[in-house]
Amino acid sequence: MAVQGGMVALHCAGDIRRGLPFSAHARAVVAAACLAYAAAWAAEPPQPAQQQQPPPPPPKQVLYLAAGEVRPVSAPAIENGAVIVVGDRITAVGGREIEPPPNAKILRFPGKVLIPGMIDAATSALLHEGELDRVQGSDPACVAADGIDCFDPAWKDAAGEGVTAAYVSLGPRGTVAGIGAVIRLGGGVLGRELVLHAPAQLEAAICPGASSFAASPPASDYDFTIDWNAPAPGEAAAGGDAAQGPKPEFDEPRPDDDTEIIVRVSRSTAPSRGGATGFDVLRGYRALRDYLERGRAYRRARTWFDQDMAAWEREVSRLRKEEAEAQAQGKPVPKRPLPPRPPEPRPDAVGAAFLPVIEGTARLRVWAEREEEIRCVLALGAEYEIKLVICGAVEAYRVARELAAADAQVVLVPRAARIALGRDVRCSPGNARALFDAGIQFGIGTGVGPRAGTHLLRHMAACEIARGLDPDYVLRTVTLTNAEIAGVADRTGSIAPGKEANLVVFDGPPLATASKVLCAVVAGKIVVQEGGDNAPEK
Structure with a gap:
């Protein structure tokens, strides 16, 4: 051998x-x-192993969309404009000077209008059936993205009406319902392809059991009022005698040095409106205030812990530095025990959920439809110095000045008016106009519950135009303003380089009910297309 x-x-x-x-x-x-x-x-020298190279990523799809008018919303309209999309991002926006890149899919729509995809500011259309009624209570850790039905065909109806994203809300199902999410309406499985932003905003409600989106309890004979800077019962009013009328059964001044708010619940001969009693409002006010106080206590505990940790780290560093200097000089090293590490604050999921709200880095979204509910929310916002988004807001026109002073954002749900609130609800067709005149930033949503329908957003916007609002302003409301309220304006809501390619082409004015969607692009993917494919330029 x-x-x-x-x-x-x-x-x-x-x-x-x-x-x-x-x-x-x-x-x-x-x-x-x-x-x-x-x-x-074994005697032969080892040969270097050849590393298997990963396969190259597939080339990104390139789209070239040209239309008779491009409305970026954040900039002036462009006649005979064009948009270039690479992957899921917009790379260029301009006029005829923009040429189609090589290997691009060319879509030309001469005489048509190209706008950014509309965004629903509040809806539950894509939640699993029965998700809103599954848990009737408060759960700050609940996230709406966990209950989204990926196979719900409602997204097709929404995209066919020009809506490419939506804020999915858990609605007023509890004092603190959970955290909402912003999703794309282009189909796909739950994940990065579907979710645009999650978790979004923490959601709460003043009267979860008496909302227009839930079954209302029978009304009782109690009335609820809130007086700003009002004298306490029995005290003389300015320039007059003592306050007249029946003595309230409950008086609670708010502990604030700047503004005194008297909360009164008293018997009244007038029935409560929309099924919400005065005690319902008071109960919701106190419950939400307890949650905010819990978030403030958690922030205080975290602040104290951070201060104690910084002091502990400084002391440990000083002791170790002294030991190192003694060793370098040949002196005996003093044996001194290190101070004990400060204990971590007790875990609190509720406090952690409210921490961004208390710190002012996130807005608290509160469902409040009637005037007294909105005043309660504003009182809590002033006390805890938090930023607010008020949803529903059927009677927002009655407190427009207070909303403007509090810098609160509003999400109007026009379908809530006179549907389940009752005939005696003081809704007004000029609600949006009053907010516009007061300089309040407001968006439009389609609402939550069985009546929710994201595909109706464009028709709701058309109703506001019919009531006197400027069409360009309403278009900005359902695109960029809704994106700003949802916290995704840096990613979508307008047509600009670097933003996500959510685009819609209409054959007429975008908010005209007779106009039809010819093409809808969601995150660079064509989900609706009727004509325009490689059409010659006219």
């Missing part, structure tokens, strides 16, 4: 021992050959 260059050569002729069967001899020869081959392989 010989080994040459890693190859084994066997010389078996004339080497068969007498008395041994051939099979035993063959096994001995094979074993010897294997040992020789292993020894030769």
Whole structure:
């Protein structure tokens, strides 16, 4: 047997021992050959392993969309404009000077209007059926993104009406319902392809049991009022005698040095409006205030812990520095125990959920429809110095000045008016106009519950135009303003380089109910298309 260059050569002729069967001899020869081959392989220098290169990523799709008018919303309209999309991002916006890139899919819509995709500011259309009624209570850790139905065909109806994203809300199902999410309406599985922003805003409600989106309890004979800077019961009013009328059964001044708010719940001969009693409002006010106080206590505990940790780290650093200096000088090292580490604050999921709201880095979204509910929310916002988004707001026109002074954002849900609130609800067709005149930033949503329908957003916007608002202002409301309220204005809501490619082409004015969607692009993917494919330019 010989080994040459890693190859084994066997010389078996004339080497068969007498008395041994051939099979035993063959096994001995094979074993010897294997040992020789292993020894030769071990003696050779190891060859560097060839690393398997990952396959190159697939090329990104390139779209070139040209239209008779491009309305970026954040900039003036462009006649005969064009937009270039690479992957899911907009890379260029301009006029005829923009040429189609090589290998681009060209879509030309001469005489048509290209706008950014509309955004629903508050809806539950894509939540699983029964999700709003599954848990009737408060759960700040609940996230709306966990209850989205990926196979709900409602997104197709919404995209067919020009809506490419929506803020999915848990609605007023509890004092603190959970955290909303912003999703894309282009289909796909739950994940990065579907979710645009989650978690979004923490949601609460003053009267969760008496909302227009839930079954209302029977009304009782109690009335609820809030007086700003009002004298306490029994005190003389400015320039007059003592306050007249029946003595309230409950008085609670708000503990604030700047503004005194008297909360009164008293018997009244007038029935409560929309099923919400005065005690319902008071109960919701106190419950939400307890949650905010819990968030403030959690922030205080975290602040104290951070201060104690900083002091502990400074002390430990000083002791170790002294030990190092003693060793360098050859002196005996003092043996001093390190101070104990400060204990972590007790975990509190509720406090942690309210921490961004208390710190002012996030807005609290509160469902409040009637005047007294909105005043309660504004009182809490002033006390805790938090930023607010008020949803529903059917009677917002009655407190427009207070909303403007509090810098509160408002999400109007026009379908809430006179649907389940009752005939005596003081809704007004000029609600949006009053907010506009007061300089309040407001958006439009389609609402939550069984009546929710994201595909109706464009028709609700058309109703506001019919009531006197400027069409360009309403278009900005359902695109960029809704994106700003939802916290995704840096990613979508307008047509600009670097933003996500959510685009819609209409064959007429975008908010005209007779106009039709010719093309809808969601995150660079065409989800609706009727014509325009490689059409020649006119």
